[in-house]
Each structure stands twice: as C-alpha cells, then as structure tokens.
Amino acid sequence: MDRFLSNATNRIDAKGRVSVPAAFRSVLARRNIQELYCFQDFVFPAISAGGPELLERFERQIGAADPFAPDANQMSLLIHGGGVFMKFDAEGRLMVTDFIRDFTGITNEVTFVGRADHFQLWRPEAFQAAQAQAREERKLAGSRS
Structure with missing residues (x-):
C-alpha cells in the first residue's frame, strides 16, 4: 500500500x-519523499506531515480563490505561517x-497517526482521547440513522 495507515508511539531520544x-518510512521511500512539509493541524493539536504535494494541494486551493478573500488569507496564514520543512x-x-x-504538548513520546496521504504527530494521550x-x-x- 502507498498510504499512511495505523498508528505507532515512539520515544524521543536524549538528543530530541x-x-x-518503519511502515511510514516505506511509504515515504516509495513516494521518494526526502523532506517533509509539516504544518499545525487546523482542528487537532497535532502536526500534519507529508511530501511537497501536500503543500502544493493547499496552494492550489489558495490560488483558485480571490487573493483578497478572507478564506484565502486565512488559509495562507495557516499553511505558510504555520508550516515548516523538515528533513530526516x-x-x-x-x-x-x-x-x-x-x-502539540509532546514531551517524551510521539504518536504517529496515518491519515492516508499524510501522517500526524500527536501527544499520545491527546490522540487516544481524540480517537475515543x-x-x-x-x-x-x-x-x-
């Protein structure tokens, strides 16, 4: 599969x-993603991470809108102002x-959560509560129904 699925919690080492x-690294390798675009999620206390196509998807939405519209300005503020590139x-x-x-409030552990075309970094307790x-x-x- 070429999707980010499931979740896993890993400890942060002494160097941070x-x-x-491994399952997420396999998807990244198959997609040839060398650098992650990461942004602060709009809904959850999580960092969303994916390849450059994730940023490009949001930029297409912003570009299709009236550049002076509040929605486009807010989206740019969140996507550009709340995003960074990270390397492995x-x-x-x-x-x-x-x-x-x-x-996120992450301290000594990170829960990686698959979201199909990207994944998220969560504080383990926050993920468990949101999933419940x-x-x-x-x-x-x-x-x-």
Whole structure:
C-alpha cells in the first residue's frame, strides 16, 4: 500500500529525535519523499506531515480563490505561517523541535497517526482521547440513522 495507515508511539531520544515508524518510512521511500512539509493541524493539536504535494494541494486551493478573500488569507496564514520543512537524519529520525512541542504538548513520546496521504504527530494521550471521542460520536451517529 502507498498510504499512511495505523498508528505507532515512539520515544524521543536524549538528543530530541524520534524514529519514524518503519511502515511510514516505506511509504515515504516509495513516494521518494526526502523532506517533509509539516504544518499545525487546523482542528487537532497535532502536526500534519507529508511530501511537497501536500503543500502544493493547499496552494492550489489558495490560488483558485480571490487573493483578497478572507478564506484565502486565512488559509495562507495557516499553511505558510504555520508550516515548516523538515528533513530526516540518516537513520530515518526527525528532530522534535519547539515548533512541534509547543503546538502539540509532546514531551517524551510521539504518536504517529496515518491519515492516508499524510501522517500526524500527536501527544499520545491527546490522540487516544481524540480517537475515543471520534469513535463515540460515530457510534452515536450510527444509532440515530
């Protein structure tokens, strides 16, 4: 498969690096992604990460809108002002920077969460809570239909 699926939690080492799960590294290798575009998620306390095509997708949306429209300005503020490029080290690790820590509250562990065409970095407890809430909301929505 060429999608980011499942989730895995890894410890941050003493130098502030975390290993990207092997399944995610395989997808990145198949897609020939050498550098990640990362941005602060719009909804969750998570960092979303993907290849350059992720940024390009958002820039196409921004480019198709009226450049003076509030939506286009907000999207640019979030995508450009809340985004960075990050590189892996030789062992497939990412540096857990203040950009990541300050937005997510991550301290000593990172949960990697597959989101099909990209993945996210979460504080483990926040991911568990968000997933439990989503499951409960889906269960309630199913019982109403």
